[in-house]
Amino acid sequence: MGDNTTFEEKKKSHRERHSGRKADKKKGKKNGNSIQELSDRKRNPKAFAFNSVIGAERRFRRKQDIETKKQHVPLVDRTQTPIEPPPILIAVVGPPKVGKTTLINNLIKLFSKSPLLDIKGPVTIVTGKKRRITLIECNNDINSMIDLAKVADLALLLCDASFGFEMEIFEFLNICQIHGMPRIMGILTHLDMIKNSKTLKNTKKMLKHRFWTEVYPGAKLFYLSGLLHGEYLRNEIKNLGRFISIMKFRPLTWRMTHSYLLADRYEDLTNLELIRQNPKCDRNISIYGYIRGVSLNKNSSVHIAGFGDIKIHDISYLPDPCPLPETVKKRALIEKEKLIYAPFSGVGGIVYDKDAVYVELGGSHSHRKRDDDEANNIVTNLIETKEALDVKMQHSELQLFTDGKKLTADDIDSDSSLYNSDSEDKIQKHSNIKEINDDVGLNKELNKLRKSQTHTEIECDGRIRRKVIFNDSDMDTDDEEELVQKDATYSTMKKNDKSIHSKVSDILKSLEESNGMSTVARKAEEKELFQTKANCVLQETPEELNKNDYTINYESSDSDHETNENSSKTESEAEDLLSDASDEVVIVTMKQMKILAKQSQKQKIY
Numbered sequence: 001m002g003d004n005t006t007f008e009e010k011k012k013s014h015r016e017r018h019s020g021r022k023a024d025k026k027k028g029k030k031n032g033n034s035i036q037e038l039s040d041r042k043r044n045p046k047a048f049a050f051n052s053v054i055g056a057e058r059r060f061r062r063k064q065d066i067e068t069k070k071q072h073v074p075l076v077d078r079t080q081t082p083i084e085p086p087p088i089l090i091a092v093v094g095p096p097k098v099g100k101t102t103l104i105n106n107l108i109k110l111f112s113k114s115p116l117l118d119i120k121g122p123v124t125i126v127t128g129k130k131r132r133i134t135l136i137e138c139n140n141d142i143n144s145m146i147d148l149a150k151v152a153d154l155a156l157l158l159c160d161a162s163f164g165f166e167m168e169i170f171e172f173l174n175i176c177q178i179h180g181m182p183r184i185m186g187i188l189t190h191l192d193m194i195k196n197s198k199t200l201k202n203t204k205k206m207l208k209h210r211f212w213t214e215v216y217p218g219a220k221l222f223y224l225s226g227l228l229h230g231e232y233l234r235n236e237i238k239n240l241g242r243f244i245s246i247m248k249f250r251p252l253t254w255r256m257t258h259s260y261l262l263a264d265r266y267e268d269l270t271n272l273e274l275i276r277q278n279p280k281c282d283r284n285i286s287i288y289g290y291i292r293g294v295s296l297n298k299n300s301s302v303h304i305a306g307f308g309d310i311k312i313h314d315i316s317y318l319p320d321p322c323p324l325p326e327t328v329k330k331r332a333l334i335e336k337e338k339l340i341y342a343p344f345s346g347v348g349g350i351v352y353d354k355d356a357v358y359v360e361l362g363g364s365h366s367h368r369k370r371d372d373d374e375a376n377n378i379v380t381n382l383i384e385t386k387e388a389l390d391v392k393m394q395h396s397e398l399q400l401f402t403d404g405k406k407l408t409a410d411d412i413d414s415d416s417s418l419y420n421s422d423s424e425d426k427i428q429k430h431s432n433i434k435e436i437n438d439d440v441g442l443n444k445e446l447n448k449l450r451k452s453q454t455h456t457e458i459e460c461d462g463r464i465r466r467k468v469i470f471n472d473s474d475m476d477t478d479d480e481e482e483l484v485q486k487d488a489t490y491s492t493m494k495k496n497d498k499s500i501h502s503k504v505s506d507i508l509k510s511l512e513e514s515n516g517m518s519t520v521a522r523k524a525e526e527k528e529l530f531q532t533k534a535n536c537v538l539q540e541t542p543e544e545l546n547k548n549d550y551t552i553n554y555e556s557s558d559s560d561h562e563t564n565e566n567s568s569k570t571e572s573e574a575e576d577l578l579s580d581a582s583d584e585v586v587i588v589t590m591k592q593m594k595i596l597a598k599q600s601q602k603q604k605i606y
């Protein structure tokens with residue numbers, strides 16, 4: 001018993017610790033800053049002390065570099081836009097048949113609920129609470145590229161991945177370098193044409209590498225992996241659209257200090273009677289569009305591309321045809337706010353004209369579908385008639401063969417032959433060319449630009465595509481495999497060339513036999529022919545130049561491409577052609593060789 005009492009007496013009550021490691025831990029827990037919640041660096045500072053001073057210095061420099069890169073010079077907003085900034089201008093650029101129209105259609109469908117069937121001119125859409133975009137397709141000619149490079153905020157460069165980069169893309173990039181680079185985004189299409197997954201991977205890698213070399217490292221490149229029911233995959237278009245609608249733009253200095261405008265539509269206000277009396281009379285045109293850059297001064301002259309410097313008669317402010325939503329109710333746009341404005345395509349905006357009340361008869365700017373009843377059509381046709389019947393007949397043309405000469409009323413009156421026009425005609429045409437080609441300097445520059453980029457011409461889908469060849473070896477071994485596959489295409493091309501060679505020589509041989517000429521005489525004749533041909537190049541109108549595809553660099557079956565390269569066919573080019581004629585003329589089309597052969601026959605006969 002006594003033992004038990006001593007044991008109980010010995011038992012001490014628990015005393016809480018007030019100092020020491022455990023007490024500190026407990027205190028920390030109570031206060032909410034336990035050691036577990038501390039960051040690694042604080043919990044174990046010794047582990048994070050740097051063991052190499054040089055490494056630490058490098059890390060510090062790198063961090064500072066990244067931070068400095070993010071900092072921009074503050075922007076001064078000189079635009080003084082009273083209300084909303086104008087829509088962002090997006091140019092869709094790329095070689096023919098690469099998918100430009102399909103892409104624009106898909107983007108329009110994504111942002112607005114009314115898809116356009118036939119897109120003409122710029123299309124403005126509201127894409128967000130604070131953003132509108134104007135989409136415009138760039139034609140495949142130098143003039144359109146120059147015009148758009150001046151004004152575009154963002155250029156979407158489309159490339160057919162199954163074919164590779166074509167000259168059009170580099171022409172546009174070179175033009176942009178002169179005008180000031182807008183934001184550039186690459187888009188690869190036709191990826192579904194590459195069936196082998198390894199080749200697809202390599203192609204993507206190779207094109208991305210090349211794109212980064214040409215634009216800047218890290219430039220955004222989108223992949224559109226194929227078509228489904230004639231449209232790109234919805235997810236990919238959605239991503240692209242989202243990217244476009246949140247993208248930030250740094251305006252170019254030149255643009256911020258000048259005012260410029262992209263015409264959404266225009267109207268000819270000239271009296272029709274005056275035009276009838278003199279088709280070349282001075283016209284009064286009103287141009288509608290958003291003013292970009294600084295505000296436009298009424299007293300200044302404006303330069304209209306393709307026309308020259310013109311004085312402004314009057315400027316007036318019109319209500320916005322495609323306004324942003326007034327109040328932000330929801331995060332996303334409601335249906336009513338998804339506006340679209342595309343007057344050239346026949347959507348929106350006729351009611352805003354300043355001095356006229358319009359009665360809607362249908363036509364390009366109309367919302368309403370035109371009735372097909374006959375009486376209505378007769379009246380509308382009468383209103384639209386601008387020329388009398390005899391004038392129309394005078395201007396009408398008849399073309400018997402594709403690529404053949406168009407016959408006009410004058411041709412039928414006179415007995416002149418189709419190919420050989422008389423010398424007066426030639427002189428007249430020559431002077432016409434001189435008038436049209438005022439910008440010889442520009443063309444020379446363009447020629448230089450074209451020569452600086454090596455390319456090969458490949459006939460594909462009935463048209464000639466100019467594939468860019470890069471001399472540097474920026475591909476790894478995997479890419480070489482793929483090149484072997486592509487070589488198959490080139491060899492077909494070479495075969496074609498060979499067949500042309502053989503056909504040409506066959507024709508010449510048969511000529512020789514029929515005329516009993518020696519080889520030396522034939523060669524002399526051949527050279528003479530090229531001389532005459534080159535002279536013809538100087539003397540024919542640009543339209544004829546296009547028709548006959550004399551030059552090798554510009555040979556193309558695409559109509560857009562042809563019509564707009566008129567001005568670039570100059571005398572200097574013809575001289576170039578002449579100097580290169582002995583080697584390159586073999587690539588000139590069969591059609592031309594036949595013409596040459598015919599001419600040589602004629603010469604022999606006479």
Ligand SMILES: Nc1nc2c(ncn2[C@@H]2O[C@H](COP(=O)(O)OP(=O)(O)OP(=O)(O)O)[C@@H](O)[C@H]2O)c(=O)[nH]1
Pocket residue numbers: 094095096097098099100101102103189190191192193224225226227230
């Ligand atoms: N397989 C495949 N076909 C495509 C792709 N993109 C476009 N196409 C097709 O290519 C053809 C030409 O497309 P468009 O959108 O008219 O090309 P474009 O660049 O506007 O042509 P132009 O206006 O004549 O210069 C159409 O038949 C499209 O269906 C693609 O990614 N894959």
